[in-house]
Amino acid sequence: MRYCRRCLYPENHPLNLVLDHQGICSGCRVHEEKDLLDWGARFEELKRLVHRFKSRSGKSYDCIVPVSGARDSWFMVHVVKNVLGLKPLLVYYNGHYNTELATRNLAYMRQAFDCDLTGLNVSAETVKAVTRASIKHLGSIYWHVLAGQTVWPVRAAVQYRVPLIIWGAHQGIDQVGMFSHLQKVEMTRKYRKDHDLMGAEIEDLVAKYPELRNYNTRPFAYPDDEELEAIGVRGIYLNNFLRWDSKSQNELMIKLFSYETAEQKRTFDTYSDTDSYHYSGLHDLIKFRKLGYGKVTDHACREIRLRRMTRQQGLEMVRNYQCDDIPHDTSVFCEWLGMPQEELLAHVDRHRDPKAWEHDGQKWQLKSSVLDTDIEPDAQLGLLEEWSDFVKTGARKPDSIPDKHVLIGKGYVDGFGPEGPVASTQLPDSCFGSHLPSVSALEDLL
Known part of the structure; x- marks a missing residue:
């Protein structure tokens, strides 16, 4: 398995990521446009x-x-x-x-x-x-x-x-x-x-x-x-x-x-998928068992490309969060669906990517991991800002302990009305990138 020399993505990404002759993936190349x-x-x-x-x-x-x-x-x-x-x-x-x-x-x-x-x-x-x-x-x-x-x-x-x-x-x-x-x-x-x-x-x-x-x-x-x-x-x-x-x-x-926001399982990102009870739990385990990498790789690659995190820092995030353990929400899902856990995981096993996994007759073995690669950092772009942790705001309902699916909640929030926060009509400078070269500079590169 080949891995991008700048971010952490493997070549078996399900959306058909491509590595160029320098070993840089197509996602990283297009992200360069953000700086141009x-x-x-x-x-x-x-x-x-x-x-x-x-x-x-x-x-x-x-x-x-x-x-x-x-x-x-x-x-x-x-x-x-x-x-x-x-x-x-x-x-x-x-x-x-x-x-x-x-x-x-x-x-x-x-x-x-x-x-x-x-x-x-x-x-x-x-x-x-x-x-x-x-x-x-x-x-x-x-x-x-x-x-x-x-x-x-x-x-x-x-x-x-x-x-x-x-x-x-x-x-x-x-x-x-x-x-x-x-x-x-x-x-x-x-x-x-x-x-x-x-x-x-x-x-x-x-x-x-x-x-x-x-x-x-x-x-x-x-x-x-x-x-x-x-x-x-x-x-x-x-x-x-x-x-x-x-x-x-x-x-x-x-x-x-x-x-x-809230702390998520199996990743450092506290913002993206807090709406789902299973996204960073069972869903992430399934992703890992099919492809050999999980959501923490997605999140680390994003931060590397936005030049807030080095490749080495990204590898540490993967090392700290990626795992093959069955998360606790699996039992909640299986009870809801009426499917035994063994049957669910057996179906997932049939969809393991042979580029990432092999079966030795007794158990599945990961053939390749980005954690085992030895890639020189010369493809790394310089950081634009220092890494800072994702914010955990704490619950607006402190006694909330999610232990089941919530199908529909009430359509209003107590104490939040016209007197709530007033929206700013200004976007952060990072969205416009006014300090960056014009589009013509990118066209010259292409």
């Missing part, structure tokens, strides 16, 4: 683009913004409403693995930005049936979440006749460099299927597992082309117009709106 593009000019371009979608009457929604209450949701809504001056409809898919913190953050977000919020709550029995199928077919407990999160905003755009969807970061750009920021790629059905959904649409699962025909699986199906064309649905990504930096963005949201 004129982000101020790009943001002005974004302003001009979205202005064409503003409602003339001011009574209709200007755009759809997909949210979860975690990750970059708060920052996205802040940019769309408070900076761009749009009237968004916030749209979320209920992932069924919610924490109490997730429901609080979603409620606080709606209150803080005073936006309408609509959600898709699929029947629990349907979600369980689809999840059983996705575990067998793909070794994934998260397929239904990915499918729901990427289709419900599109369905909402058709239903409410709002053509513009504003997404956050395009993973194919920000993680593996599948595209350049210069291409300004937009949302497509093909990318969703091939990469977000690991090559399987709901129709594929139904065809292979006929028992799914007993359930209403249409909520996971992408709208027909005719429906999309009738509305002119278009999905753009903010990271094509802003220097995307999740850590800085979330820390701005903590400062402005008291975004709530």
Whole structure:
């Protein structure tokens, strides 16, 4: 197995990361653009683009913004409403693995930005049936979440006749460099299927597992082309117009709106996936057992590329957090799904990547790990800032002890109303990168 000489990613990344002749991965190469593009000019371009979608009457929604209450949701809504001056409809898919913190953050977000919020709550029995199928077919407990999160905003755009969807970061750009920021790629059905959904649409699962025909699986199906064309649905990504930096963005949201964070299992990142009871637990174990690396590698690579962490520091993070232990939330998930733990893990074993794993007749052995590589640090870029720990804010409900899934929380937060934090209409300098060379400098390099 080969590993990037700058970050920590292996060549078996599921989104088809590519190593060049210098041993630098495509994700690192595209991240170099963040230090070269004129982000101020790009943001002005974004302003001009979205202005064409503003409602003339001011009574209709200007755009759809997909949210979860975690990750970059708060920052996205802040940019769309408070900076761009749009009237968004916030749209979320209920992932069924919610924490109490997730429901609080979603409620606080709606209150803080005073936006309408609509959600898709699929029947629990349907979600369980689809999840059983996705575990067998793909070794994934998260397929239904990915499918729901990427289709419900599109369905909402058709239903409410709002053509513009504003997404956050395009993973194919920000993680593996599948595209350049210069291409300004937009949302497509093909990318969703091939990469977000690991090559399987709901129709594929139904065809292979006929028992799914007993359930209403249409909520996971992408709208027909005719429906999309009738509305002119278009999905753009903010990271094509802003220097995307999740850590800085979330820390701005903590400062402005008291975004709530929490310590996560198996990683140092306390911001990204606090909405899910399983994302950094069982889901991360499955990722590790399939690919040979976990979420801490994703998070360390991001910090290395943003030049806050050295490669050696990233390796230490992986060494401290990555493990093959079965997390405690596994029993909660198996009880919810009605699938024995042994059966679940046996399905996952069938999807282990042979580039990363081998079976010696008794147990699985990791063939290759980034921790065992000996790579000279000459490919490392200089740090732009010193590393600082991720903030743990503490719970707004101190007696909260998550021990089960929270399907739906109450739609308001006590004591939080118009007198709450006032949003700033200024973005941090790091988003614009005004000190960086212009886009023409990058074009010269290309």
